[in-house]
Amino acid sequence: DAGVTQTPRHEVAEKGQTIILKCEPVSGHNDLFWYRQTKIQGLELLSYFRSKSLMEDGGAFKDRFKAEMLNSSFSTLKIQPTEPKDSAVYLCASRPGTGENTLYFGAGTRLSVL
Amino acid sequence: AQSVTQPDARVTVSEGASLQLRCKYSSSVTPYLFWYVQYPRQGLQLLLKYYSGDPVVQGVNGFEAEFSKSNSSFHLRKASVHWSDSAVYFCAVSSNAGAKLTFGGGTRLTVRP
Numbered sequence: 501d502a503g504v505t506q507t508p509r510h511e512v513a514e515k516g517q518t519i520i521l522k523c524e525p526v527s528g529h530n531d532l533f534w535y536r537q538t539k540i541q542g543l544e545l546l547s548y549f550r551s552k553s554l555m556e557d558g559g560a561f562k563d564r565f566k567a568e569m570l571n572s573s574f575s576t577l578k579i580q581p582t583e584p585k586d587s588a589v590y591l592c593a594s595r596p597g598t599g600e601n602t603l604y605f606g607a608g609t610r611l612s613v614l
Numbered sequence: 615a616q617s618v619t620q621p622d623a624r625v626t627v628s629e630g631a632s633l634q635l636r637c638k639y640s641s642s643v644t645p646y647l648f649w650y651v652q653y654p655r656q657g658l659q660l661l662l663k664y665y666s667g668d669p670v671v672q673g674v675n676g677f678e679a680e681f682s683k684s685n686s687s688f689h690l691r692k693a694s695v696h697w698s699d700s701a702v703y704f705c706a707v708s709s710n711a712g713a714k715l716t717f718g719g720g721t722r723l724t725v726r727p
Binding site: 504597601604605606607608 | 648650655711712715718720
């Protein structure tokens, strides 16, 4: 079984650019999460989808961050415009969503904003 | 609301020594508890989880954790660590099977050869 796939693994952006990160969840999983990971803040929830419906959008991240589930097997996270403080690792995770709440994580995308 | 505290940001032990990583949680209901491990340049992987029953749960690679309702804790233990256990360990809590997980800040474990 394929796990959670995230692309690209690394992204370098100039301040003000728009970047799109991609995630393919485990096949058949209904729940999908986007997290931001930094040394200072740890893991912060950006978005949570259940069966493609947005359940939570991470409050403080509404402004420039937009996650979408285009279909049940593909999600994107758009950051527009990027700022240097957005430099972090972005993790995507999925789970079955049928009473089993173990999360399966992708390897992450490391974003550097110059 | 729920929260997780991992009081030790960094722990260093010698290979072969025993290990305990601490986790304290706050939850208004009996929580679902998890330990995840993150190796360099990888995502998080599940070590073990607790829902109910025996408060001592076994995980992968010789790890175990003990749930204590009276202490609101879910500490991770290993009898004898190996250099390959060097990683960042995260404790997480959720209020029910369908809820989001809240993660602690993580503990970076370094195992000295």
